[in-house]
Amino acid sequence: MKRLIALVALALAAPVFAQEEQSTAPYAYRQLDDPAQETKAQDLMETLRCLQCQGQSIADSDAPIAGSMRSLVRERIKAGETPEQIRAWLIERYGDYVSYAPQLTGLTWPLFAVPGVLLLIAFLLLRRRFSAKGAGQ
Incomplete structure (x- = not known):
């Protein structure tokens, strides 16, 4: 009986452990290889507000949406977009509130x-x- 309970507990806990290992945002916590691109990304991330925390930039926040936004910023910088193009896209998507630098x-x-x-x-x-x-x- 104890083995059956332990087996059921492990089966229920497995998705939780798998979810922690799986990352949907590859650049959420990983920096870009090019230091100049990473600097651009960091500078931009410090001027973007976390939509969940509301008091922190996406560079400082540990919220899942901030991680996704950090990854998005880094991916777009890596693809060659300028910080202002990325900011404009985020403002169009989330509204003026996302930016600490009002237009x-x-x-x-x-x-x-x-x-x-x-x-x-x-x-x-x-x-x-x-x-x-x-x-x-």
Whole structure:
């Protein structure tokens, strides 16, 4: 009876061990042979957000989707694509959220313009205030 239970337990555990050994993303944890290509891949991976972790780049995350994305980046770099082509493809597939480097578009231009407008208003208010004090003395 003990042997039968042990045999059933091993049979149920076998797929778990096989799944750990099998990798669907060949470059998830393996670097490219060409150091220049690997540097490009690493630089790009540090600017891409892990979709599962949301607070880490795919270079830092251990989430399965981050491993798949690292592998994808390395495969495309190896195939000769530029980092910007890969970024554009990932943004098209996953949306702007995947990139830590936001793009200037028709929808995002206010996010870039508002800080400048606020600085201009602050400058004008301070200038007016100090000009009025200087003229009054």
